[in-house]
Amino acid sequence: MNLLVIDTETSNLKSIANALSYLGVNFSISSNPENIQSATHIILPGVGAFDAVMNKLARNGLDEALKNKIVARDSRILGICLGMQILGEFSDEGDRSVGLGVIPARVIKLPAIPSFKVPHVGLNSVEQISDSELFTGIPDMADFYFVHSYAMEISKINSMVGRTNNGISFCSVIDNKEGVFGVQFHPEKSRMNGLKIIQNFLEIRKC
Numbered sequence: 655m656n657l658l659v660i661d662t663e664t665s666n667l668k669s670i671a672n673a674l675s676y677l678g679v680n681f682s683i684s685s686n687p688e689n690i691q692s693a694t695h696i697i698l699p700g701v702g703a704f705d706a707v708m709n710k711l712a713r714n715g716l717d718e719a720l721k722n723k724i725v726a727r728d729s730r731i732l733g734i735c736l737g738m739q740i741l742g743e744f745s746d747e748g749d750r751s752v753g754l755g756v757i758p759a760r761v762i763k764l765p766a767i768p769s770f771k772v773p774h775v776g777l778n779s780v781e782q783i784s785d786s787e788l789f790t791g792i793p794d795m796a797d798f799y800f801v802h803s804y805a806m807e808i809s810k811i812n813s814m815v816g817r818t819n820n821g822i823s824f825c826s827v828i829d830n831k832e833g834v835f836g837v838q839f840h841p842e843k844s845r846m847n848g849l850k851i852i853q854n855f856l857e858i859r860k861c
Contacts, residue, residue: 655856657681658693660716662707662737665699670734673842677853687719694729695856696720700736704761704804705751707736717754724756730833732855735802738828738836747804756834757813759806759825767821773803774820780839786815786829788837790854796847798826798839805838833858 659670661683674681682689690696698720700707711717723729733741740753745761753761764772777797782789805824808817816827818838828836835855841848 655680655695656693657695657697657856658689659683659697659699660690660720660737661685662698662700662716663710664702664707665737666701667699669840669842670697670699673849673852677849677856679856685714685716687715690716690719690723693723695858696723696729696731697855698731698733698737698740700734700738700740702736703748704736704739704745704753705748707740708751708753711740721754721756724754724832724834727833730855730858731835732852733828733834733836734842735838735840738838739804739806741828741834741836742806745804757806757811757828757830757836759811761804762807763804764802764820764824765822770821772820773801774805775801777844778818778820778839780816780818780826782816782827784815784829786827786835787858788827788829788835788851788854789815790850792847792850792854798837798841798844798847798851800826800839802838 742759813830818826841851
């Protein structure tokens with residue numbers, strides 16, 4: 655296994671590195687698109703604004719390198735939080751920013767609803783609506799740590815395998831069955847359930 659963590663220059667990589675080290679995994683962190691070619695597993699983290707991350711990926715040529723790698727289907731990719739959102743087509747954050755377009759989905763702002771705060775911060779449960787190797791050994795409605803104001807809307811996302819409610823239901827886990835996965839929560843901050851998600855991802859050998 656050759657694990658690469660993409661440095662988007664906006665992410666807190668320390669918590670991800672700590673989780674991977676705890677699992678005893680060898681990995682590298684890079685913003686060099688050439689390193690994507692040899693990776694068997696790629697983690698795409700993201701914190702901050704959608705357009706800022708996409709601009710940084712484009713500046714380094716990482717956007718095209720990631721799309722080419724996904725088309726080749728010879729690696730597994732896990733988007734975390736904003737890293738999941740940029741796998742979609744576009745986001746309402748900013749001036750309707752364009753994403754990587756891997757998942758046919760729009761990213762919308764969570765509505766302000768009485769008794770449900772935005773940003774959505776803290777532990778919340780994930781309803782498993784379809785089978786995924788990410789869920790191996792994880793019970794339905796397990797809790798994970800969220801911190802976000804935007805999320806993929808659930809309509810027309812064939813790859814949605816998990817959803818969460820914060821006043822409205824939103825897509826919280828994707829698995830397109832072709833090697834692309836995404837979680838809206840932060841597994842590296844979700845204790846044992848989150849570590850299990852990461853471990854499950856790393857054990858997926860074939861798309």
